[in-house]
Amino acid sequence: MHTEHTVTRQQKRRKSKQESAEWDSLFQQELRTQEQSLVFVKRMLVLAVSSITYLRGIFPEDAYRSRYLEDLCIKVIREDCSSPAACRTVKWMMGCFDALEKEYLQIVLIGVHRDPDDTNHVIESYQFKFKYSEHGPQMDILRNNSMEMSVTMEDTKKASVLLIRKLFLLMQNLDALPDEVYLTMKLYYYDDVTPPDYEPPGFKEGVCDSLWFEGTAVHFRVGDLHTPFHVLKVGVAAEQGRVSKLQEGNHLRECVQDSAQQSVCRLSLAQEVSEPCREDLLSEDGTLVLYCLSCLAETFV
Known part of the structure; x- marks a missing residue:
């Protein structure tokens, strides 16, 4: 009996150490400084984009x-891979x-489009x-009472795992994409602190500051991540016809906005459009109906 108990405790210790090592390989142990928080947010962005793609x-x-x-196996985009489109996404x-480092970045928008000549x-x-933030974020559950709580690494870890799980669930319940799709990325800034001539590497000044949906857009709020210095919020929007599985469970909140409304933030546009990103799925035909996506920015304020 004593031997079994000892083995069980050792197994639990090994499992705990293994889980800790797995976590530490992705994130730093502590988030005590702004630099550590910045690294964490960068890695979460990489994990989220990698999981989505x-x-x-x-x-x-x-x-x-x-x-x-x-217990999650997460696929992370390789910087040295042979796919030009994936390498471009890394850039x-x-x-x-x-x-992010300059604290100019407000929103990253990744769009999936069918026409290589029309990224909007x-x-x-x-x-x-x-x-x-310099003083730490307010926890969502307590915002109505204007209270603040310190954010521990364990809180952040739980929120991170939950966010990735939500992304997994959502991606697995969206209908298949067409056989040829392209990626575009737009960056929106905090205009009060961003120099008017600033463009990050790999981007140029954007002309159209909105994305438009082919069909009715359905918006999902995936989740938030808080550290003592940063807050990251993740949202997804998909054409209504691609969310039939989720509609059956009544999990959707639809948000459609007048197509004439534009976002007011200055933005940068990725300089190159990817080559076709997929070849194995059947394409779908549909009437082009335009809806503005800039309401996403308001949804997540």
């Missing part, structure tokens, strides 16, 4: 390497990091919104 079949399997977070994220009409989009 992998689960949606955007890039080939060999464009990713495997990492583990608790775009490096441009995001530059704007999309069938799916993903939004990441960033906030910066």
Whole structure:
């Protein structure tokens, strides 16, 4: 009996150490400084973008390497992969990091579109919104009472795992993308602190500051992450016809906005459009109906 108890405790210790090592390989142990918080937010952005592109079949399997977070096997885009489109996405994220470091970046919008010559009409989009703080964020559950709580690494870990799980669930319940799709990325800034001539590496000044949906856009709020110095919010929008599985469970909140309304933030546009990102799925025909996506920014304020 004593031996079994000892073995069980040792097994639990080994499992705990293994889980800790898996977590530490992705994130730093503590978030005591702004630099540590910045690294954490960067890695979460990489994890989220990698998970989205992998689960949606955007890039080939060999464009990713495997990492583990608790019981989740997470695919992370490789910087040295053979896929030009995946490598370009990595370069775009490096441009995001530059704007993050300077605390200029407000929103990253990733659009999935069918026409390589038209990056503004999309069938799916993903939004990441960033906030910066010197004194620590207010926890969502307590905001109505104007209370603040300290954020521990354990809180952040739980929120991170939950966010990735939500992304997994959402990606697995979206209908298949067409056989040829392209990615575009737009960056929106905090205009009060961003120099008017600033453009991060890999980006140019944007002309059209909105994305438009082919069909009715359905918006999802995936979740928030808080550290003592940063807040990251993640949202997804998909064309209504691609969310039939989720509609059956009544999990959706639809948000459609007048197509004439424009976002007011200055933005940068990724300099190159990817080559076709997928070849294995059947395409879908549909009437082009335009809806503005800029209401996403208001949804996540």
